Amino acid sequence: MTQVWDDTLKRLIMANPQDFVSMVIDEARYLGDMATELKNWTRHADVAMSIELFGEKMVLDLEIQSTQDDTMGQRLLEYNVLATREHNCRVISCVIYLREEENIVESPLIWALPNGIEILRFRFINYKMWEIPATKILESGLVGLYPLLPLAEEGKQHQIIDQMVDHIVAAKQWHLLSLGHVIAGLVFTEETDHEFLQRRFAVFKSILEESWVYQDIEKKGLEKGIKQGLEQGREQGLEQGLEQGREQALESYRQTISQIVEARFPTMTDWVHQQLLTLTDLATLQKVSVLVSLAKNSDEARLAVLNAVESKQSIQH
Structure with missing residues (x-):
């Protein structure tokens, strides 16, 4: 479920980046996207943007959280320091919290000696969506x-x-x-x-x-599975790799459908999961994902899955 939240918000941010830049810092101007992974370090941001603030180019690091994370302050600090070194400019760190949680790490992050002397104070921005009217x-x-x-x-x-x-x-x-x-x-x-x-x-x-958002969700599972299969195919043989890609694509589609059902019709989750295991056709799973997304109620969602399963059984007989 966390992945659904994160993916959706990343799509939203990249669809209208200036609006999110303005939300964090009203005076800042969006310049362009940046690679989320740093070249020489094993650290990455959810979303990284190049911005201009008071005539100076900077980096805005946006992190998306649907759950509380005790290490968030240190994670932000690590990326901030490393990104500052790599891009040679100031980095502004911000976390967008989507759902209300307790014990959220607040700014600033302070490190101090046992005698109370501070050795580090790092400020970042927290946006708690449930507190914004x-x-x-x-x-x-x-x-x-x-x-x-x-x-x-x-x-x-x-x-x-x-x-x-x-x-x-x-x-x-x-x-x-x-x-x-x-x-x-x-x-x-x-x-x-x-x-x-x-x-x-x-x-x-x-x-x-027709929206690119829905099309992107539909294609994500297929593309991910085929890509993984092709990569494995280079080592194990193209034919075997393609077959593995197909299997991984099927599983990705099943996971996507299960996540949609869990979010919209949670009482059906276990039943749908069992039914999806019987479906082995990519086109069928793609169709089911669309129908479940657009279902008006749980009955329509159930009917979409049942029709797909029954269609498969009639073909086999």
Whole structure:
């Protein structure tokens, strides 16, 4: 589940990077993306951007957290120091916390001797989405942040979702509609809420299906599996590698579907997992992933899986 949150937020940030830069530092200007992995070190950022602030080029390190991490302060410090050396510029470190957690590591990180003398003080930025009023995000005018509204303070309300959809549609930022749909589906866990979301987004079904966000989610499992298989194929033979790639692609699709079901229809998770093990066709799994994503309720999701399983059985007989 953590991976679903992280992947979705990375897509959102890279879709509208300036809006996220402005969220962290209003005066900063986005210049471009940067490699998240440092060349000579085993450290990487979730998202790294080149920015300009007061006429000076800097690096913005954005980390995405859906769970609490006791080592976050030290992780940020390590990346900050190493990135400063590699890029020879200032590095600003920021963590975006998506879900409310206790004991979050606060800024600054302080190291001191037993006698109290400080030897290090490192400041970073914490953004706790549940503490940011939904009205503040709406009033910011930063459309790229609107899909975050379900995570904001008082954001888990149907009327907030209505406002999110209306503003995104007015801005014609259709890719944000897809991301808002995904995030809302992760936040709202009750069956009645799922039914509301499906009704609210139903009118945009064709747009959602064509969105690069949904297409990216669908293709991710296939591309990952084939890539891994081809890499192994260089050592073990192309034919065997392709077969392994196919198997890994199947498993990636199964995991993607299971994650969607766990987020939207948690009571079905175990049953769906068992049914998916019987499906061995990539095209079928791809179709199921789309249908489950767009299902209006658990019955539609269950029917999509059952139809796929029954279709496979009829072909075998």
